[in-house]
Amino acid sequence: MENYLLEMSGIHKRFPGVHALKGAQLKLRAGEVHALVGENGSGKSTLLNVLGGIISKDEGEIRINGQPVSINGVLDAQRAGISIIHQELVLVPYLSIAENIYINREPMRGGRVDYKTMYTTAQKFIDDLGLSLDAREKVVRLTIAQQQMVEIVKAVSFNAKIIAMDEPTSSLSDKEIDALFHNIRSLKARGIGIIYISHRLSELSTIADTVTVLRDGETVAAMPVAQTNNDEIVRLMVGREVTNYYTRTYNSPGEVLLDVKGLCSPKVEDVSFTLRAGEILGIAGLVGAGRTETVKAILGLDQRTKGEILFLGKPLRAKDPMDAYRQGIAYIPENRREEGIIPLQTVRFNTTLKVLQKFIHGIRVNRTEESRITAQYMNQLSVKAASQLTRLQNLSGGNQQKVVIASWLATDPKLIIMDEPTRGIDVGAKAEIYALMNSLAQQGIGIIMISSELPEIINMSDRVLVMREGKISKVLSRDQISQEEIMKYAVNI
Template sequence: MTNIHKRFPGVYALKGAKLRLKAGEVHALVGENGSGKSTLLNVLGGILSRDEGEIRMNGEAVEIQGVLDAQRAGISIIHQELVLVPYLSIAENIYINREPMKNGMVDYGTLYENAQKFIDELGLDLDAREKVVRLTIAQQQMVEIVKAVSFNAKIVAMDEPTSSLSDKEIDALFANIRSLKARGIGVIYISHRLSELTAIADTVTVLRDGEMVATKAVSETNNDEIVRLMVGREVTNYYTRTYNPPGETMLKVEGLSSNKVKDVSFEVHRGEILGFAGLVGAGRTETMKAILGLDERTKGRVTLLGKPLDAREPMAAYRRGIAYIPENRREEGIIPLQTIRFNMTLKVLGDFIKGIRVDRSREREITDRYIRELSVKTPSQLARLQNLSGGNQQKVIIASWLAARPELIIMDEPTRGIDVGAKAEIYALMNDLARQGIAIIMISSELPEIINMSDRVVVMREGTVSRVLERPQLSQEEIMKYAVNI
């Protein structure tokens, strides 16, 4: 890919970007959110048309005007935001629009058999007949990977493929990537987890502001250099945390059970960041949904500042000052076709709407404040949220809740898919909120994040609390010991 340009209204996403991928190479593509990584993949995959530039495969120019053109050229893209059809089976999603036919009808026997072969090759514990809606996010991500591999592609591009996977699933993914390399397939690999690069990548290209900054062999660089190239500056005080004595008990959970978790008990105090650790499927998110009334409680008691929290009505938690930032932001956290202003102010309509009168000045003031405080990269308040990078979308979700002035914030994987610079900004924000006396519950699969940002850590396993660790006890080994029941 050479001299690739792409412009959106108010956004110059790619400015002469270039990328060279060899057969049998894993080429990592890194950069801050908004640097153009996903846009470059979308141009390659035919989802977006380029304004200028050229794409050549095996030395010959190719025209990619749509997704089918890309697929015919042997290009498969695995996107960060999942694009599966929830009420179809895994097999139907893998073979959608290319189902095996027999006598003019879909041959479901062959469909399920072929899909199961790909699943088994990846070492996954999945049934090809299972409906996607019943899968976890991690399992859905693996279905996307199986789907891409099934195309017998010459190029497989992966946008944050490990963001929701457990260590075991990551190991299986890496094994599959190595088998793709052995067959001469080129892999483009986007990840914000720089530690993964030495494990899987041969080459790394750094993008910044839509332009290629550098391409280097992974063996000839290091994470510090890559970060400097990404952000154009030194990132210091990566984890910003000031530990203060916790205040009064904000939330107390006693013997909480639902159809997904059992007998969960813990408490979180004002000014405290309480981490939740555990393997994928341990019940961390499900615990929060039971607290908020999004999942039905079957047993237990939840109190907020000493008063019972209604188990039947999720709005009760919001009215009592609880904010919830979900892991699956696209499905549960944003309205992507609406503007940044709309999304940021949706939870505080009462601040600027009085009867039939709308105070547009106040609405703009709220939005401008949080764009500035959270360093949201956007051409204007009226830009559609879907045109922002994943990290900036996450900042907009956080801003919308901060505008509502919560007393307790539940953050589920708050830095998933976010670059190192934006992570440092969010960690600093979390530290400031805790210092102001706001209680924070943070679910995270990144153990360094859990260890460096938490006052205490609740470790979950198989839907229940395995252990609550105090700060002096925190280490990766100690957390994993209770997460896997060693």
């Protein structure tokens, strides 16, 4: 029998109405990076929360170094040497790094907190990991990447044997990801077992040794990364062959929809481009290159200092987004949770929010029309929800995004601006959204797609605007689009 650091087997967890884990298992060796992948709702986070003692399992066994352990709370997990780094970091912003590391177990001397010991030991842990951080720095001043490092230091200071990371790279730049991977490798070298959850399959070959695939709460495969490939993993995740992941039929673009000339705002400079009906225009560039700011200036969400915008040949004078919306422009924002959805409200409420005038006249509400509109768009986008009255917070990320898109389609837009349309949603829903974008373009709707995911930019766009430091550095036509070309103009060489 092989020696595993951690063995979770036969784990079951039932929530009212949902059987979230159905006998899932996970086996982790010491000094290994073990990727845990699966679609949203496949049970990854639930499994992690069971391990971390945040929720209790209904059935199943957890063994550490062969010994059964019972984990009934966060403290049990800590004592067993398990540390979990959540996607949303939970550090206290106005405390120092050291105070965060030692929170609730501050070194004491004579009834008072011994800050001197706290700072020196914290600094020692930081230095041991080869990080350039000052233990006295307040967490609020750190970048997300640095906060993640603090979480890792904290885990090490707990003497953790098992560190689980939930989507650690989702908000990091490429350079920061390299630094993170460097740290992960040094943790490996110390014999720590690492569970690594990520939606970015391309990372797995770089960082992971083994991979466990979850589907519908069950473990469908566990194997060395070297013996598999991304296509196989995707197939295992969705349980079927994903053919035509990107759907795109190019058609000859129609009339000019949008003509932007010399647009300037406090954050962008001299941006000019046109968009034709039926065209998908990709906007690529690094985070902070002015992509989102460009569309915000077009919509009037950011102030416009110079330049002219023609929409369907007429000047677009958007002081607030309502003006743009009224003329047939839709904007699907980047941060779904913060800017896109009303989480406590129902699918019906969210879907119809922008077209209330279609069924509410004064105080007469046509409920039949309201549910008809909702049903129409739920069907068109195949939104998976128990009913029209399900609250948005109970849907998966992909379905939430579909509802956001549905609510905009209901306004019959001529131009749709999508900012990171597939961020944080699973492969199945991604493919559906690509297919939808394609059919919208075929119907003659113009689409502007901002994205940091090069594959989707490359496979979906008719043309690509590459932005750098608030300016357009290159417009690539379809035959010129390639990863190398985009990166060349996105990065200042």
